[in-house]
Amino acid sequence: xxxxxxxxxxxxxxxxxxxxxxxxxxxxxxxxxxxxxxxxxxxxxxxxxxxxxxxxxxxxxxxxxxxxxxxxxxxxxxxxxxxxxxxxxxxxxxxxxxxxxxxxxxxxxxxxxxxxxxxxxxxxxxxxxxxxxxxxxxxxxxxxxxxxxxxxxxxxxxxxxxxxxxxxxxxxxxxxxxxxxxxxxxxx
Amino acid sequence: xxxxxxxxxxxxxxxxxxxxxxxxxxxxxxxxxxxxxxxxxxxxxxxxxxxxxxxxxxxxxxxxxxxxxxxxxxxxxxxxxxxxxxxxxxxxxxxxxxxxxxxxxxxxxxxxxxxxxxxxxxxxxxxxxxxxxxxxxxxxxxxxxxxxxxxxxxxxxxxxxxxxxxxxxxxxxxxxxxxxxxxxxxxxxxxxxxxxxxxxxxxxxxxxxxxxxxxxxxxxxxxxxxxxxxxxxxxxxxxxxxxxxxxxxxxxxxxxxxxxxxxxxxxxxxxxxxxxxxxxxxxxxxxxxxxxxxxxxxxxxxxxxxxxxxxxxxxxxxxxxxxxxxxxxxxxxxxxxxxxxxxxxxxxxxxxxxxxxxxxxxxxxxxxxxxxxxxxxxxxxxxxxxxxxxxxxxxxxxxxxxxxxxxxxxxxxxxxxxxxxxxxxxx
Numbered sequence: 001x002x003x004x005x006x007x008x009x010x011x012x013x014x015x016x017x018x019x020x021x022x023x024x025x026x027x028x029x030x031x032x033x034x035x036x037x038x039x040x041x042x043x044x045x046x047x048x049x050x051x052x053x054x055x056x057x058x059x060x061x062x063x064x065x066x067x068x069x070x071x072x073x074x075x076x077x078x079x080x081x082x083x084x085x086x087x088x089x090x091x092x093x094x095x096x097x098x099x100x101x102x103x104x105x106x107x108x109x110x111x112x113x114x115x116x117x118x119x120x121x122x123x124x125x126x127x128x129x130x131x132x133x134x135x136x137x138x139x140x141x142x143x144x145x146x147x148x149x150x151x152x153x154x155x156x157x158x159x160x161x162x163x164x165x166x167x168x169x170x171x172x173x174x175x176x177x178x179x180x181x182x183x184x185x186x187x188x
Numbered sequence: 189x190x191x192x193x194x195x196x197x198x199x200x201x202x203x204x205x206x207x208x209x210x211x212x213x214x215x216x217x218x219x220x221x222x223x224x225x226x227x228x229x230x231x232x233x234x235x236x237x238x239x240x241x242x243x244x245x246x247x248x249x250x251x252x253x254x255x256x257x258x259x260x261x262x263x264x265x266x267x268x269x270x271x272x273x274x275x276x277x278x279x280x281x282x283x284x285x286x287x288x289x290x291x292x293x294x295x296x297x298x299x300x301x302x303x304x305x306x307x308x309x310x311x312x313x314x315x316x317x318x319x320x321x322x323x324x325x326x327x328x329x330x331x332x333x334x335x336x337x338x339x340x341x342x343x344x345x346x347x348x349x350x351x352x353x354x355x356x357x358x359x360x361x362x363x364x365x366x367x368x369x370x371x372x373x374x375x376x377x378x379x380x381x382x383x384x385x386x387x388x389x390x391x392x393x394x395x396x397x398x399x400x401x402x403x404x405x406x407x408x409x410x411x412x413x414x415x416x417x418x419x420x421x422x423x424x425x426x427x428x429x430x431x432x433x434x435x436x437x438x439x440x441x442x443x444x445x446x447x448x449x450x451x452x453x454x455x456x457x458x459x460x461x462x463x464x465x466x467x468x469x470x471x472x473x474x475x476x477x478x479x480x481x482x483x484x485x486x487x488x489x490x491x492x493x494x495x496x497x498x499x500x501x502x503x504x505x506x507x508x509x510x511x512x513x514x515x516x517x518x519x520x521x522x523x524x525x526x527x528x529x530x531x532x533x534x535x536x537x538x539x540x541x542x543x544x545x546x547x548x549x550x551x552x553x554x555x556x557x558x559x560x561x562x563x564x565x566x567x568x569x570x571x572x573x574x575x576x577x578x579x580x581x582x583x584x585x586x587x588x589x590x591x592x593x594x595x596x597x598x599x600x601x602x603x604x605x606x607x608x609x610x611x612x613x614x615x
Contacts, residue, residue, distance in 0.1 A: 053257070053259070056259070056260060056261070057257065057260045060260035060261060061260070064309060064310070066309060066310060081261045084261065085261070120243075123243075123251060124254055133257070134257035135254075159332075161257055161260070161308055162255065162257065162308065162379075163379025163380065163382070164255070164379075166379050167379055167380060167402075
């Protein structure tokens with residue numbers, strides 16, 4: 001299934017190489033990541049209002065296979081430097097994701113907020129978790145994607161551009177990851 | 189394994205609806221700061237490698253400081269800040285090679301190939317000079333933080349985060365270089381200060397630093413040191429301790445002593461401690477970290493009960509937080525006599541300081557006894573409005589006496605020459 005999706009999405013990008021409009025080119029991205037900045041796809045991040053320097057780094061890492069995720073490695077492999085910049089700049093202009101309709105579980109929200117302060121998440125990512133420069137916006141990111149990503153940083157299966165997230169995640173337990181993800185996803 | 193089951197539906201929907209959507213029209217709730225009510229927890233200790241350890245709380249200026257990530261894509265040659273860079277009268281600077289993302293440590297092969305390592309990506313580059321033309325090739329990829337390079341008798345040595353490997357006869361195989369063969373891997377795997385500079389000494393041994401695994405930490409005997417091994421990986425021997433993080437060293441051509449830069453700790457103060465220039469006069473010296481800083485001040489946390497007189501003091505101080513990295517003695521004949529056997533020192537530039545310091549190349553001249561006589565700026569212009577437009581990492585004297593400077597912010601290498609500017613070769 002995954003291969004088919006990748007092939008499909010990639011065909012959309014590749015087959016339109018000449019006369020395509022920018023909207024044609026961005027469409028396959030938004031198909032999975034959400035047309036309005038908000039992803040409806042399991043384990044797939046919302047991109048709305050993402051910091052352009054962060055997105056640029058991630059697209060670059062996908063293209064260079066410094067970050068491994070087959071569908072994205074496929075999507076990015078034919079992109080030029082200018083493409084990477086254009087997509088990153090555009091993604092920053094999409095509206096930021098909204099908080100989920102249901103409020104978070106109060107106890108978990110409280111634990112997550114405390115963890116965010118203890119581990120200084122709210123300093124590089126900003127007090128409202130909107131991120132800055134190469135540090136991503138994580139406020140109202142999908143909970144499943146946040147938990148997955150924090151876990152990957154912790155077990156070092158996702159290498160950051162630098163090593164800071166691996167270091168930060170060292171002492172954080174799986175239960176704490178779940179609370180952090182819940183809290184950040186449900187920020188209001 | 190991730191599920192992708194909902195993607196095809198989204199894809200079809202996208203095709204059907206994309207034209208009708210406007211990206212700005214969606215009603216959005218404004219983000220608000222995290223809800224009050226959760227009791228702020230007592231600050232837990234940060235992980236040992238965190239660059240934020242020691243940052244003062246509730247200080248607005250300090251809260252804005254964090255390590256600076258360079259743009260991932262190298263600058264196009266015409267976008268490089270070359271015209272803004274300043275060198276002393278009589279010197280010239282030009283672009284030697286560009287388009288090498290994150291190019292850092294430099295070394296020259298026997299046949300004139302210049303190699304560049306990287307820290308944030310997985311590649312080692314070769315700048316090849318052939319038939320008057322210069323081109324850039326990737327000779328190794330899929331490596332983990334391959335920052336350090338050394339060269340001896342046709343063999344290129346590469347230092348990744350936790351292992352050293354070699355590629356023999358590299359200059360005969362630039363288009364199809366074999367995979368590196370690991371020769372040594374008895375090294376910690378910490379990310380913090382884990383990337384390495386390496387060098388081969390006049391004793392024909394390979395010198396390997398192991399940084400302190402964090403800003404300011406008590407650590408195991410396997411950290412905070414410089415060791416040396418034989419070129420086949422055997423005979424490891426620690427030759428210096430108390431080294432926080434050295435990313436550049438070279439041997440004094442006159443007395444063969446090893447000189448090395450060392451980066452001072454963060455978050456103690458805007459102005460203290462300074463980065464160090466050190467020299468090893470005997471095997472086993474301790475250079476102070478984390479107990480004694482810049483040779484004359486015990487650490488506010490770990491220095492209690494310690495005395496700086498028990499440690500070897502630096503021969504020179506290189507500015508607070510300035511990130512003094514690559515350094516090399518100048519032994520060439522192109523530059524004026526006053527540069528002979530002086531040290532060029534690249535300062536990457538501070539992040540842990542409100543007003544930036546460094547982002548330049550210094551020239552340090554020594555007294556007959558090997559102590560420092562003077563330190564002056566040599567190449568400047570990388571800081572504009574308190575922002576970096578480039579960041580020097582390493583310096584390398586070529587056989588013709590010209591000096592290369594790598595810039596990992598722009599993914600480029602510059603070349604500095606002296607005298608009437610010759611017509612530059614093809615770029």
